[in-house]
Amino acid sequence: MPDMRFAPPPTVRVAEHPGGMNQVLARSFNERLIMSLLLQHDGMTRLQLGQESGLSAQTISVIVRALERDNLVSKGEAVRGRIGPPTTPISLNPNGAFSIGLHVDRHAIEATIINFVGSPVAQKRNTLTTFNVQNVRDALIGMVDMLLGELTATQKALVAGIGLTFPQRFEAEEEQEQAVLTFDFEQDLRAHSGLEVVIQDDVTAAASAETLYGQAKRMDDLLFCYASKDLKPRLILGGRIYTGSKPQIPICDCQTWALTAQNLENVVTQDDLGIQRWIKQVVSKAADLVQDLATFASVPEMILSAPVPTAVMDELVSRIRTEISADLSVTGSRFGPNALAIGAAIMPIQTRFTANTL
Amino acid sequence: MRSVLCYGDSNTYGQTTASKPDDRYPHDVRWPGVLRGLIGNEWLVIEEGLSGRTTVSNDEIEGPEKNGRTYLRPCIMSHKPLDLIIIMLGTNDLKVRFNKTPCEIAMGIGALVTDIKAMPAGVDGKIPEILIVAPPPTALDLKEWSDVFLGAQEKSRALAREYERIAEAHEVHFFDAGLVVNSSDEDGFHLDVQAHKDLGHAIAEEIAAIGWPN
Incomplete structure (x- = not known):
């Protein structure tokens, strides 16, 4: 038996071919830590990475090389094949990974593919005329195939997985609702696509998207609210989303929302009475919520997301600002009407590449 | 002032590509000198290059002092x-x-790293x-050195990959000099003036x- 202290070192882990991503390529915790930092900051030097992570310079060096080999960080331009000059900060390669997001609603399925820095590269929407398991299943599979069809072979091999989100309630017939909520879509989609499938509730996923790619990138404590038929808040403390309670504060009834949503989509005009009534309700419920929350937790930030055009979002934000105390700063999500699909799409990236787990 | 030790062989010593013994480039031409010119106001650059130095082997022909x-x-x-x-x-x-x-x-190389860490x-x-700096591959024609370096052309092209493995296993920094310089065609394995300059810049x-950190 040779002295194992002098055994040859293990082979360097390299994704030699683009399909490397599909192997179970578990990233070490330290690598995830570094990628989380790079997700939060647009570019960091190795020194900054070391200072933020507490890892040694040599460990950073090894990790950055590994990420570089797998094309997850952008290579420097100065010299081929090596880390760029010290003045060039290291940043994530937008084309290093892709992810599919599917959001199922009572009336439609919203789908998107995002790249490694969270930008949508394709978006689809499929209306569900009849809500039942078979229709949802067919539509989901059709969407996945359609979205994958938008990618090149190289990009396809870099798809990290599928994120699938559902609302807490579909507001559909009890029987259909239960059937959809209990059906094993995870197994079904995985078998069809060969991709990992991550399931989450829609608002929690949208809140995660804000912390990973959105307005909450560098915030630790905040209140995230998604407004549609209901106001659905999530409290994020210390960068973690509290999922113990998922309240729904009613804004209007289903019928009113359906009509409002239609008007919002067709951008009738902001002065539309229905839209104004909805805005008023959202503002008042949000203000109440902030007041209630203040009795046991103080958060400096609030991020609002809603399936509305930018102009409506701006009005919502400015009206909430005037309604509540100045201690809380209010920001509108930049993900726009597709926030829930983008939220779904970040789930595989979060589970595979970051150090934060829900 | 920080200090860096450049521990290497003839290509750190600055042996020229002319096949003459102890023909050495001037101090500001060899790569540690180039490095000194670039970062010398903040760093003490210490040159420790010896022609014929191996990683860990006693050289029966050139003498025991070549053992790195x-x-x-x-x-x-x-x-x-x-x-x-x-x-290097x-x-x-x-x-x-x-x-x-x-x-x-x-x-x-791994053994040297272990010794340093001890x-x-x-x-x-x-x-x-x-x-750890992987030396550039040798030229394909090694001239009068062909017998001494029998098979080195192929082996030298595998060094960078093996060094990176070692660097990863020991968690140390790694650079492949072959990315920026080639061995001179003059003698097949030494660096010419331009290569010393390029290497000095890359190492800087x-x-x-x-x-x-400050």
């Missing part, structure tokens, strides 16, 4: 405290007399940062990229 392992400890102790140690060795290990595979040459030669008793960037 036995000299490493006294060398480091003479220069400590050090912030960074750069090791392995070309001489390609000589057929040592009968080593690329993997074994890299393991020799001595508190850094500032405040810490371990210095270590940068690598040092800066490591990141040094």
Whole structure:
């Protein structure tokens, strides 16, 4: 038996071919830590990475090389094949990974593919005329195939997985609702696509998207609210989303929302009475919520997301600002009407590449 | 002022590509000198290059002083405290007399890293940062050295990969000199003036990229 202290070192882990991503390529915790930092900051030097992570310079060096080999960080331009000059900060390669997001609603399925820095590269929407398991299943599979069809072979091999989100309630017939909520879509989609499938509730996923790619990138404590038929808040403390309670504060009834949503989509005009009534309700419920929350937790930030055009979002934000105390700063999500699909799409990236787990 | 030790062979010593013994480039032409010119106001650049130096082997022909392992400890102790140690060795290990595979040459580098980590030669008793530099592959025509370096052409092309494995296993910095310089066609394995200049610049960037807190 040779002295194992002098055994040859293990082979360097390299994704030699683009399909490397599909192997179970578990990233070490330290690598995830570094990628989380790079997700939060647009570019960091190795020194900054070391200072933020507490890892040694040599460990950073090894990790950055590994990420570089797998094309997850952008290579420097100065010299081929090596880390760029010290003045060039290291940043994530937008084309290093892709992810599919599917959001199922009572009336439609919203789908998107995002790249490694969270930008949508394709978006689809499929209306569900009849809500039942078979229709949802067919539509989901059709969407996945359609979205994958938008990618090149190289990009396809870099798809990290599928994120699938559902609302807490579909507001559909009890029987259909239960059937959809209990059906094993995870197994079904995985078998069809060969991709990992991550399931989450829609608002929690949208809140995660804000912390990973959105307005909450560098915030630790905040209140995230998604407004549609209901106001659905999530409290994020210390960068973690509290999922113990998922309240729904009613804004209007289903019928009113359906009509409002239609008007919002067709951008009738902001002065539309229905839209104004909805805005008023959202503002008042949000203000109440902030007041209630203040009795046991103080958060400096609030991020609002809603399936509305930018102009409506701006009005919502400015009206909430005037309604509540100045201690809380209010920001509108930049993900726009597709926030829930983008939220779904970040789930595989979060589970595979970051150090934060829900 | 920080200090960096450049521990290497004839390509650190600055042996010219002319096949004359002890024909050495001037101090500001060889790569440690180029490095000194670039970062010398913040760094003490210490040159420790010896022609014929191996990683860990006694050379029966050239003499025991060529063994890079036995000299490493006294060398480091003479220069400590050090912030960074750069090791660029392995070309001489390609000589057929040592009968080593690329993997074994890299393991020799690993042995040097282990030795460095066993001595508190850094500032405040810490371990210095270590940068392994894979030497560039030899030229395909090794001229009168063809017999001495029998098979070195192919083996030298596998060194960078093996060195990176070792660097990863030991968690140290790594740079492939073959990305920026070639061995001179003049003699087949030494660096010419331009190569020393390019290597000095590349190493300066690598040092800066490591990141040094104030």
